[in-house]
Amino acid sequence: MSLHLPHRSALAYGAATASYQIEGASTEDGRGASIWDTFAARPGTVRDGSDGSVACDSYHRYEEDADLVAGLGVGWYRFSIAWPRVLPEGTGRVEARGLDYYDRLVDALLARGVSPTATLYHWDLPQALEDRGGWLERSTAEAFAEYAIVVHERLGDRVGVWATHNEPWCAAYLGYAAGIHAPGRREGGAAHRAAHHLLLGHGLAAAHLHEAGVSDVGIALNLAPFWPESPDAVAATDGIDAIRNRVWLGPLVDGAYDAGLLVVAPELADPAVVRDGDLELVRGSADWIGINYYTPFRPTLADPALETHPEVDAYPGATPVSFVVREPRTDIGWEVEARGLEELLVDTHRRTGLPLVVTENGAAYADDTLQEGAAGVIDDQDRIGYLRDHIAATERARAAGADVRAYIVWTLLDNFEWAEGFTKTFGVVHVDPKDQTRTPKASYHWLAEHVAGAR
Ligand code: FCB
Secondary structure (H helix, E strand, O other): OOOOOOOOOOOEEEEEOOHHHHOOOOOHHHOOOEHHHHHHOOOOOOOOOOOOOOOOOHHHHHHHHHHHHHHHOOOEEEEEOOHHHHOOOOOOOOOHHHHHHHHHHHHHHHHOOOEEEEEEEOOOOEHHHHOOOHHHOHHHHHHHHHHHHHHHHHHOOOOOEEEEEEOHHHHHHHHHOOOOOOOOOOOHHHHHHHHHHHHHHHHHHHHHHHHOOOOEEEEEEOOOOEOOOOHHHHHHHHHHHHHHHHHHHHHHHHOOOOHHHHHHOHHHHOOOOOOOOHHHHHOOOOOEEEEEOOOOEEEEEOOHHHOOOHHHHOOOOOOOEEEEOOOOEOOOOOEOOOHHHHHHHHHHHHHHOOOEEEEEOOOOOOHHHOOEOOOOOEOOHHHHHHHHHHHHHHHHHHHOOOOEEEEEEEOOEOOOOHHHOOOOOOOOEEEOOOOOOEEEOHHHHHHHHHHHHHO
C-alpha cells in the first residue's frame, strides 16, 4: 500500500472506474442531483434511454468489487468521488453519509492491500452548480476547490495520490459545445471558458492539496495523437491539436495559452475570463499527468455537409475536420492502434518532464456475440489482444525514456457508458443487468496472470 506514486523501477498496474458509471444509489444517503441525472432524463440523450440511477450498484456492492480488484492482483484502484454525494448543493452543506461511503470504500481497498487513487471530478457536477451556469462560471472553479478540501480532510490520511479532473476536454467541449455529454449545451466558443475554469479549478484545488501536504496531485487528460491523412489537413490539425492538447499542457507547463490556440479560441484572450495570476497558479501545479488513451485520430478536411457533426462542434473555432477511422475497430468504432499510446507517452513526458500514469486504456467489444467458454466465462480474446498490445506499447515508451509509473485498465466492470448507455461494454468483468451478478471475463484472468508474471 502506498501514499505515493509507484516507483519508476517497474510498471505498476491498476483498475479504474468512475462514480456515476458504477455507483447507482442516485438518491440515497442525501446525494444531490448531478448534471448526468438531469441530462440522461432528457429523451434522446442516451442511446438506450438508460441512466446511472442503478448502474452496477457498486454503492452497495463495493466490498465485492474490492474483492474483484484484489483478485486481479493489481496494486491500485482508481475510483472517482461523486461531488453531489459530498456537497449535495455543490457548496456549503456537507453530507456526512456521502463521505462515509468513500471512507468505507478506501478501508475496503486497504484491507485487501490495494492502494486507492481518487479522482475528484469525473463529470458528475452537482446540478445546483449547473443551475448557476456550471463550468462557464468562475464560481464553479472556486466551489471545486472547496469540495477538494472537504474530501481531502476526510480521506487524506489514507489516500495520497489524487487526480483533480478526468478528461476536462470532454467536460468542456462535449458538455458545452457539442452537447453530447451533460449538461448538453451547445454554446460554441463559450466552451473555451469552461476549459479555463476547469483548469483554474484544478489549480486552486492543487494548491490546497499541496498546502495540506499532498505531494502527488495529477490530472487525467485524454490527449490525442493527431495523424493528418493528407498534407492539406496539416494546417487544420493545428487548431484541433490546440483545443484538445495544448489548451491543457500550455498552462500546466508554461503558464500560458499559445498564440496558435488564441487564434482558434479568442475567448481565452479575454482578461475578464483569464485573470491575472490564473495561469501562474496552474503552471507547475501537476506532479504527474494521467493519460487516458483509446485511439489515434486521422484528421482530413471535413466535407462542408458535415458541419453539424459533433466532431466539428467539439472543436469550436477550428477549421472543420473529420476523422478517418481505419480497421481494426472496437465495438464503439474506435481504431485499434497501440502505436498511438507509445507516441503520446513519449511526447508527453518530453513536453512535461513529469511522471506519467496511463490512467485509462481498454476496449469495448460486443462480448455477447462471442462464444462463451465451458464455465460460462466470456472468452474475450479481442479484448485480451487489445490490452496485451497496449501494455507492450507502454513498456516500449518506458524503454524509450518516458517515465510511466502505472498502467490502469479501463475498466473493472461493464457499466453505464455515458451517451452509449449500457450498449458498450469495456469491463474485464461482466455485470448482469438483471441481477448484478459479476462474472470475470477471460481478459480478467489474462490480466491477473500478466500482473502476477510482471511482479
Ligand atoms: C473515457 C472516460 C471513461 C469511459 C471511457 C470509455 O473517455 O473517461 O469514463 O467512458 O472513456
